[in-house]
Structures are given as structure tokens and as C-alpha cells.
Amino acid sequence: MxxxxxxxxxxxxxxxxxxxxxxxxxxxxxxxxxxxxxxxxSLDLPKGQIVILTGPSGSGKTTLLTLLGALRTLHEGxxxxxxxxxxxxxxxxxxxxxRNIGFIFQAHNxxxxxxxxxxxxxxxxxxxxxGEKRQLAVDMLGQLGLSDRVDYKPNALSGxxxxxxxxxxxxxxxxxxxxxxxxxxxxDKASGRDVVTLMRHFCEEAGTTVLMVTHDNRILDVADRIxxxxxxxxxxxxxxxxxxSRIS
Amino acid sequence: xxRRVSVAWMNLLHERTRxxxxxxxxxxxxxxxxxNLGFLGALTATTTNFYEQFNADLFLSSPETLEVSTTxxxxxxxxxxxxxxxxxxxxxxxxxGYVLWxxxxxxxTSRAMFVWAYNPDDPVFxxxxxxxxxxxxxxxxxxxxxxxxxxxxxxxxxxxxxxxxAARRQVTIGGNYSLGGGFAADGxxxxxxxxxxxxLSPRPLDxxxxxxxxxxxxxxxxxxxxxxxxxxxxxxDVYTKAGIMLRDQTYWISSTSIxxxxxxxxxxxxxxxxxxxxxxxxTDIRDHLPEYATMKAMGYRNRYLFQIVLQEALLLAAMGYxxxxxxxxxxxxxxxxxxxxxLPVQMNLSRVGFVLVLTILMCSVSGLISVRKALxxxxxxxx
Numbered sequence: 001m002x003x004x005x006x007x008x009x010x011x012x013x014x015x016x017x018x019x020x021x022x023x024x025x026x027x028x029x030x031x032x033x034x035x036x037x038x039x040x041x042s043l044d045l046p047k048g049q050i051v052i053l054t055g056p057s058g059s060g061k062t063t064l065l066t067l068l069g070a071l072r073t074l075h076e077g078x079x080x081x082x083x084x085x086x087x088x089x090x091x092x093x094x095x096x097x098x099r100n101i102g103f104i105f106q107a108h109n110x111x112x113x114x115x116x117x118x119x120x121x122x123x124x125x126x127x128x129x130x131g132e133k134r135q136l137a138v139d140m141l142g143q144l145g146l147s148d149r150v151d152y153k154p155n156a157l158s159g160x161x162x163x164x165x166x167x168x169x170x171x172x173x174x175x176x177x178x179x180x181x182x183x184x185x186x187x188d189k190a191s192g193r194d195v196v197t198l199m200r201h202f203c204e205e206a207g208t209t210v211l212m213v214t215h216d217n218r219i220l221d222v223a224d225r226i227x228x229x230x231x232x233x234x235x236x237x238x239x240x241x242x243x244x245s246r247i248s
Numbered sequence: 249x250x251r252r253v254s255v256a257w258m259n260l261l262h263e264r265t266r267x268x269x270x271x272x273x274x275x276x277x278x279x280x281x282x283x284n285l286g287f288l289g290a291l292t293a294t295t296t297n298f299y300e301q302f303n304a305d306l307f308l309s310s311p312e313t314l315e316v317s318t319t320x321x322x323x324x325x326x327x328x329x330x331x332x333x334x335x336x337x338x339x340x341x342x343x344x345g346y347v348l349w350x351x352x353x354x355x356x357t358s359r360a361m362f363v364w365a366y367n368p369d370d371p372v373f374x375x376x377x378x379x380x381x382x383x384x385x386x387x388x389x390x391x392x393x394x395x396x397x398x399x400x401x402x403x404x405x406x407x408x409x410x411x412x413x414a415a416r417r418q419v420t421i422g423g424n425y426s427l428g429g430g431f432a433a434d435g436x437x438x439x440x441x442x443x444x445x446x447x448l449s450p451r452p453l454d455x456x457x458x459x460x461x462x463x464x465x466x467x468x469x470x471x472x473x474x475x476x477x478x479x480x481x482x483x484x485d486v487y488t489k490a491g492i493m494l495r496d497q498t499y500w501i502s503s504t505s506i507x508x509x510x511x512x513x514x515x516x517x518x519x520x521x522x523x524x525x526x527x528x529x530x531t532d533i534r535d536h537l538p539e540y541a542t543m544k545a546m547g548y549r550n551r552y553l554f555q556i557v558l559q560e561a562l563l564l565a566a567m568g569y570x571x572x573x574x575x576x577x578x579x580x581x582x583x584x585x586x587x588x589x590x591l592p593v594q595m596n597l598s599r600v601g602f603v604l605v606l607t608i609l610m611c612s613v614s615g616l617i618s619v620r621k622a623l624x625x626x627x628x629x630x631x
Contacts, residue, residue, distance in 0.1 A: 062631045065631060066627075066628040066631055069545065069627075069628075071545055071626075071627045071628040072628050095547055095548075095549055096547065097547075098545060098546065098547035098627075099546070099547035101547075103542065103545045103546065105538075105542065105630055105631060106631075107538060107630075109538045109539050109541075109542040109630060110539070111255060111258070111259070111536070111539050112262060113255075113258040113259045113261065113262030113263075114253060114255065114258050118253045118258070121253050122253055122255065122543065122546075123546055125252055125253065126546060126547055126548065130252065169546075181631045
């Protein structure tokens, strides 16, 4: 009886949370060279929240991001992404989980040989929605203000435009979670601002959870919540929006 | 619109210079393979194509004979014994050997010339130039020979009436024919058995180099071969025309270094192709590592990256094969002309297919070696 109730409880909690982390530890290396980089992290990210992760370099921000993105195998603690436990999963089982997550990198990582639309289409192809992929890609680029650039190669686009193509690629499949690592680092103030405003706009609309690592103080105001990580431990966690409901 | 974006194709097209170098590399390897196989095929053809001109169904040859120009003679009685077997209509002794032929033109250098000799009354060859009664009369004259028009030009004039020396005896060219001597002989002569005794003295005519047998119409060659094998002692082997051609081909390809040389040539070209394609693919993968890692982070499986690299390899194979084939056809033609038709380098469909398979294999191997780089990218490293 008790077990059933707690199970039901955990299912309902999982429905509300995009990411649930409990007592997560992570190490690099093995044997004598083993070095712990994340210490006992517990964190809940509700759906639709925009979270900025800050901290000095070497604090483990990017490592945490790659763990949430199911890019590394995990052994200690608990990490549920969209209700699915990924601690202990082998690399192969992580691949389908990545498809629910949009990644935005510091570098745009676009194929120079493909047009903006084709770069976005490579993402749509993962969903087997191949018949409409061109339409979906063009719509997404249009919403990011790139309607007149859909058939341009990355070489012919500015830095901000390239980053917006990368964002279109991450968002075209309407992922439930977006993980971004310094998305504005390579951009000037105005384009950086544009890029995060667009991201915020879309994520609010689609109820997407965003976790963004950044050093860029100019964009902190887009966040609902700011988490500070120091030496692999959660240092501070501040809600900027009082109406954001946190489930504990 | 309903097709996947061909990342492989777009990546290849994007770097035009690299693509051209890659195509040239594959084409070069394809060309080398075609030339090696062409020479090997021509060798095989030349060792046997003169057999087509023999007016015989079965052949007798000593078991010690390696191929038609390296014979061990056997007693002429074997032919007479064979004549008594049912189904045999005619037997003809054929003699062969080399004489030193003096170039009638300056600087009068001497070279070994291959000689066929037989009784001019026997219809040994099918060449029309030798079938006329006047040709037979000319052959019967002492010190008169017929000269192969497909002999190399280094032997000198082929003109009828030319007088020079063979084996230090005066000789006159009394006629011409077209046969070719393959790899064993750069030039050939035909003479009567009586002249053969003069030029290759001391060579008795009761020792025969090759025995030619004609069958009566309707006789079953296989049955006659079996009957001959039973009737004749072990110092002769009996061959059909196809059988003796196979014997010579096998000798040239496997018992001399020639087959090995061209086989090695094919292998080396194959390896050169693998290295070239590997270099191109590896550079391409290295340049796109962040993109490939991004694709893995997006949720693409290794299989997809594998497909991209393999597709690039196969596209290179196809794009390099076609120009390689075209240039090879040109070089075949050039070789054919340069050797005045004595080296019949010819393309055939099975070789076209074989080299295509080799090219695909070559590029696939390169793809498989270089793809490991793409597969080993860690999507967590792009951050």
C-alpha cells in the first residue's frame, strides 16, 4: 500500500518536473586519477522555467549541463529527465533521451556545406517527419527572423544569424528541455540580447524548460531563477519570479 | 522534398578542390588497376590467340612442354599411332624454335625470331595468305620464309623479296602473313620443315614439337581424346584446343613472374587508392568533428555517422571510377597502336565490373578505417 502511494506520488511529481536531480555525484577519471567534480547535487527544474546557471570556471557548470543532456553515463545518485531515470543507463539507452532535448552551443556547429534550412532539417529528420521537414525548418527560421536567409550557407550569415540558425535547429522539434552553453559568448551585445529574448519568447510559449550556462551579466534578467555553482556544489539558488511554483 | 538532406554529398561538394584531388586520386588508382589487368589480359590473349589460327581440333604435346615456345620434342611415331584411332582424319607434325634474325636494314642487329615449320602440303594454319597453291610453292623453295607482319619493326623490313640472314644462312622473305607471337616472341616466321632442318641443324624431323590432329566430321572430341590417351604412351599429353590454350595461359600467369608482377601491380594500386581516399575522408571528418559531435548530442546514432562516411566513400568511388575508366580506354587504344596490335589490350565487360567492385571495396575499406574517428567523437566534448 505504502509503496503504491509513493509510486503514484512520484509519477505525479515527475509530470510537473522536467528535471529532478537527487544526491548526484560525478567523477572524471578512474583509479588514482579519479577526481570528483560534482558533489551531492539536488535540484528540481519545473516545466517552463528559465534557469541560468552561473559560477566560476571549473565549477562544473558545463559538466552538469552534459549530464542533464544525457551525454555521459552516470553511476551515483538519481537524475530523472522528463520522468525517466538515467543514472545507470548505458550509452546506447541515452540516445533516445537526447532527442527530447535541444542543445545550443557556444560555437554554432553548423555544417558549412548545408544551407540554414538544411541544417535545421537534419534535426527534423530525427523525428521521421521527413515530408514536412522543409516547411517546419522554414517556419522555425521565419519565427527567428531569418525568413530571407533560409537558403544561405553559414558563410554568408553573420554571427548572430548563425547562432539563431543553431537555435532554430535546437528548437524545431519543440523539445521539452533546452540546454544552452554560453549561447551569447560569441555575439555582440545587441545580437546576444536578441538571441536570448527570442529563446525566452519561444520557451514561454511552448512551456519549455531552459537551462543556460552563462557568464554574460547582460542577459541575467531573462531568467526566472539563477543557480550558482561553486567547486561542484550548489552555492545559491534564487527565484526571481515569485509566482513560479516550486514542488518540494 | 521528401528526402533526407545528403550530408555526405553536400560535404563533398563544399570543398571543391579537395573533391577534385580525391576524384583524381581514385581515378589514378582505377587507371593503374585497369592498366595492370589490361596487360595481364593481353598477355593471356597473346599466349593463346594464335591457336585460333591452327587448323586442328586436338593437340599432342610432351608433358615436359611448358608452353608452345618452350617445348620438349616427342617422337613423330606418336602422331602415326594417333592416326589409327577412330575419329582422327589427319595428323600434322609442327616444329618450332628460335633463329637469330639479322635486321636487313642498318644497323643490322640480330634478334631471336620464333619459327613455325611444317610440311607445306599440310593445312596447318588457317591464314588465307598461306592457303593458296602459290604460297605453298613458295614455302617449298629452299631458304625462303614467310614473315609475320605483326613482328616488331625492330626486325626490319617485311617486304617480299627482302634478303637477309637467319642463323647465319641467307634467307629470302617470300610472303607475309599476320599472326603475332605474344609475349614469347617479338617476331615470327613460317618455313617448310625442310628449311627448318637447314636453319636449326642438327634438328631431326622425327622429333616433333607439337602434334596437330584433325577429326573426322561428327567425331566426338572428348571420346577421341580418351581413346588417344589410352592408346598413346605417357610421353605425350592430349589436349583439345581450349585445353592447350588453358595450359599456356596457366603457365604464363602462374609459373612466370608475369602474373605475379601484374597481380602485385593491382594490389599496389589498390593500396594507393585506399591511402588516398583515407586521407581525404580523414581530413573531411576532422574538419567536421564538432558538427558530428553535435549530431550525436541531438540524438543521432553512430549508425548515421557511419552512413555519412560510407556514402562519401562510395560517392568518391563512383566519381573517380568513371574518369578512370575513360582514361583507361584511351590508354588501351594507345597501347594497342604503340604495339602495332601485337599486344591486344582490350576492355571487356567482366573487367569493367571487376574493377568497379574493386573500387567500391577500396573506398569502403578507407571509409571503414577513417570512420572510427567520427564514431569516437564524444558529444559531451563539444560544450
